[in-house]
Amino acid sequence: MTDVVRTVAALRAALAPRRHAGAAVGLVPTMGALHAGHAALIGRAVAECGVAVVSIFVNPLQFGADEDFDAYPRDLDTDVALLDRLGVDLAFTPADFAPRSVSVRAGALGEVLEGASRPGHFDGVATIVTKLLNAVGPDRAYFGDKDYQQLTIVRRLVEDLAIPTRIVACSTVREPDGLALSSRNANLTAGEREAAGALSAALREAAATWGGDAGEARAALRRTLEAAPGVRLDYAEVADPETLAPLEGVVEGPAQALVAAYVGRTRLIDTIRLEPHLAATAPDED
Numbered sequence: 001m002t003d004v005v006r007t008v009a010a011l012r013a014a015l016a017p018r019r020h021a022g023a024a025v026g027l028v029p030t031m032g033a034l035h036a037g038h039a040a041l042i043g044r045a046v047a048e049c050g051v052a053v054v055s056i057f058v059n060p061l062q063f064g065a066d067e068d069f070d071a072y073p074r075d076l077d078t079d080v081a082l083l084d085r086l087g088v089d090l091a092f093t094p095a096d097f098a099p100r101s102v103s104v105r106a107g108a109l110g111e112v113l114e115g116a117s118r119p120g121h122f123d124g125v126a127t128i129v130t131k132l133l134n135a136v137g138p139d140r141a142y143f144g145d146k147d148y149q150q151l152t153i154v155r156r157l158v159e160d161l162a163i164p165t166r167i168v169a170c171s172t173v174r175e176p177d178g179l180a181l182s183s184r185n186a187n188l189t190a191g192e193r194e195a196a197g198a199l200s201a202a203l204r205e206a207a208a209t210w211g212g213d214a215g216e217a218r219a220a221l222r223r224t225l226e227a228a229p230g231v232r233l234d235y236a237e238v239a240d241p242e243t244l245a246p247l248e249g250v251v252e253g254p255a256q257a258l259v260a261a262y263v264g265r266t267r268l269i270d271t272i273r274l275e276p277h278l279a280a281t282a283p284d285e286d
């Protein structure tokens with residue numbers, strides 16, 4: 001049975017004996033409305049750790065004033081039933097977890113891409129992730145590749161603040177047409193759901209045609225998504241996978257393509273790795 005705890009004191013009391021018995025602790029932070037993407041992270045945590053903790057908290061700090069905090073899907077009973085089936089030991093579902101006044105700043109990595117469109121978003125993420133890592137003290141914490149900028153910032157966060165947790169990245173789980181699973185997909189109408197397939201299709205196309213020219217790939221991505229019916233593009237970028245700085249010209253190493261768009265009122269993001277172009281790493285001929 002998944003034990004549901006709502007306070008840090010109860011969480012620590014439940015974890016202490018298992019930790020003292022030598023179990024590695026795994027944490028999967030979520031905002032609930034769980035889907036198969038979450039389940040993939042949770043399955044890994046259960047398989048790899050002696051104790052698996054899943055937090056469910058819709059973090060108000062990462063939503064802007066005009067964003068969808070109120071409309072964000074919530075279904076705690078269904079979520080806890082799923083956690084039970086997945087063999088999760090502890091669900092941490094705090095009613096209020098936002099710090100009263102202290103916060104963590106994500107820094108420069110948080111100011112580009114999603115951060116440029118959603119000012120303060122990653123400070124909110126960084127603050128709550130730091131507090132969760134402090135509350136749980138996990139050996140490993142699992143994050144999805146889909147939220148690539150978030151993953152990059154969390155890796156930087158644990159390094160910069162010397163938090164002794166290994167960050168484990170998990171690949172994106174997709175619908176058969178390629179749409180990345182997201183809790184927000186629940187808010188799409190049938191027509192919007194069809195239109196939303198354009199994001200992953202454009203990214204797949206970018207990866208398939210990637211020849212190492214970042215400017216060309218960026219322009220093609222933008223062209224495709226600006227022409228996609230029912231899609232209002234926010235950004236499409238080809239960036240350095242570590243610094244997230246936009247790449248220019250022909251690059252030899254890997255690149256990361258990242259897109260954000262509105263489909264109806266729903267904001268969706270997706271990303272794909274563009275692997276080094278073969279011609280740039282051609283083997284020696286002799």
Ligand code: AMP
Nearest residue numbers: 030031032037143144147172173180181
């Ligand atoms: P969220 O509840 O949206 O905050 O997501 C919680 C965690 O699940 C984050 O680390 C996400 O990156 C990850 N996640 C969300 N969607 C997917 C997906 N489709 N595949 C894999 N991981 C995902």
